[in-house]
Amino acid sequence: MPITIRHLGRVDYEPTYAAMQEFTSQRGLQPSPNEADQLWMCEHPPVFTQGLAGKAEHIFLPGDIPVIQTNRGGQVTYHGPGQVVGYPLIDLKRAGYFVKEYVYRIEEAVIRTLLHFGVTGHRVAGAPGIYVRLDDPTGHTPLPQRPRKMGSDPAAQQHGSDPILSAPVPDFTGLGKIGALGIKVSRNCTYHGVSLNVTMDLEPFSRINPCGYSGLQTVDLSTIGVSVGWLEAADVLSQKLATYLAP
Secondary structure (H helix, E strand, O other): OOOEEEEEEEOOHHHHHHHHHHHHHHHHHOOOOOOOOEEEEEEOOOEEEEOOOOOHHHEOOOOOOOEEEOOOOOOOEEEOOOEEEEEEEOEHHHHOOOHHHHHHHHHHHHHHHHHHOOOOOEEEOOEEEEEEEOOOOOOOOOOOOOOOOOOOOHHHHHOOOOHHHHOOOOOOOOEEEEEEEEEEEEOOEEEEEEEEEOOOOOHHHHHEOHHHOOOOOEOOOOOOOOOOOHHHHHHHHHHHHHHHOOO
């Protein structure tokens, strides 16, 4: 059954969060094999959101921007105008894949969206989300700090430092974060989701440690020289998400 895509426009964060919870709660109480999964696409007025692992010290200058505690994973992030936000409401049991693959599929949808605009997105070991090379956003050279499968790095194995086994501290050298993830799964159903920075005022990111990492630089498409409107970016991302999250 195809995912139903809903374009909500600019909506306040708190009522959208409440609506996701209500939708997911009702699915859990009255599961229906004929009810389509949904994908909500939107943008929010300025807001900081804290995940379950969030620490107050990572928000050091909120100013006039509200801080909202949520039940998603991860730590603090910022949402604001010019950022595309996607909330997939997926029944994972029916879709036939687990949370780890769900995260991978969301990241792949963002990578494919960036590729559509000529940008190469990257994964970083130990840090969910999508990153770009600041000195070469369109280059295809793989990152040395990319995630590796166990046993894929013979040199690391020889020295007893296989990146999967040693759970490395994320290395953001030369990178800017352009896409962030934060999810919640309840009774096999997902909510919260992913954000892609398109053309934003990035200053509020300097008031926090994005995702709990001090000094992590945040970028958007306009910063790296890509001129694209919010609606076009939202359309492309929604189609990529619908494709990659399909059963």
